[in-house]
Amino acid sequence: KQTALLTNMTIFTSCLVIFVAILFYEQGLNKRTQENTTILHNNWLVTINNKNYTPESLTKFVFPSDLKKGDEIILSTVVPNFSDRYPVLIFNSSYSIITVYSGSTILYEYGKEFINKYNVGEGIHKIPLDKLNKDRHISIHLTLTANSPFKSILPMFVISADKVSKKLISNQILMFGSSLFLVVGGFLGIIIAIFTLIQKKRAY
Secondary structure (H helix, E strand, O other): OHHHHHHHHHHHHHHHHHHHHHHHHHHHHHHHHHOOEEEOOOOOEEEEOOEEEOOOOHHHOOOOOOOOOOOEEEEEEEOOOOOOOOEEEEEEEEOEEEEEEEOOEEEEEEOOOOOOOOOOOEEEEEEEOOOOOOOOEEEEEEEEOOOOOOOOOOOOEEEEHHHHHHHHHHHHHHHHHHHHHHHHHHHHHHHHHHHHHHHHHHHO
């Protein structure tokens, strides 16, 4: 019994140490990427079916619950200056065809090629900003492909293209670490339970 208890404690401690290590790594990685990230919360103009809204913060803006397939939404703002050579805008979409403009220049398109084949789902988009016009204006045109596909917009941010992978990893690593901790802990718990059961049968 003492051996089994000691084994259980060793395994649990090892899993806990791994989880804490992942947590610290996530915090450090997130801090490094946050320093090179510009989050675009404010100064947005939201146009829904030709009706304008000027929310205090885009991420806090609640979209109407009666949005329908085919509705048009335009998100417009002026992108601040940045020093990165290859900046990109990270945008999370949900059931929308996307066209991004800077003036009359199309910076990015997504979804039109799928519309007659299957429904456009959710995804993360890396929109290049190296061809912004002089006033740095950007407008994101969304055509909804489902009824009421979202209630709000996740934070959009500008980051150097070579740092995108680190940023996306830092956003998900804590969830991955927690899942790994639970899976490994559960698996080891099953093994320990089976081992303990075998030892008890042998004792009898």
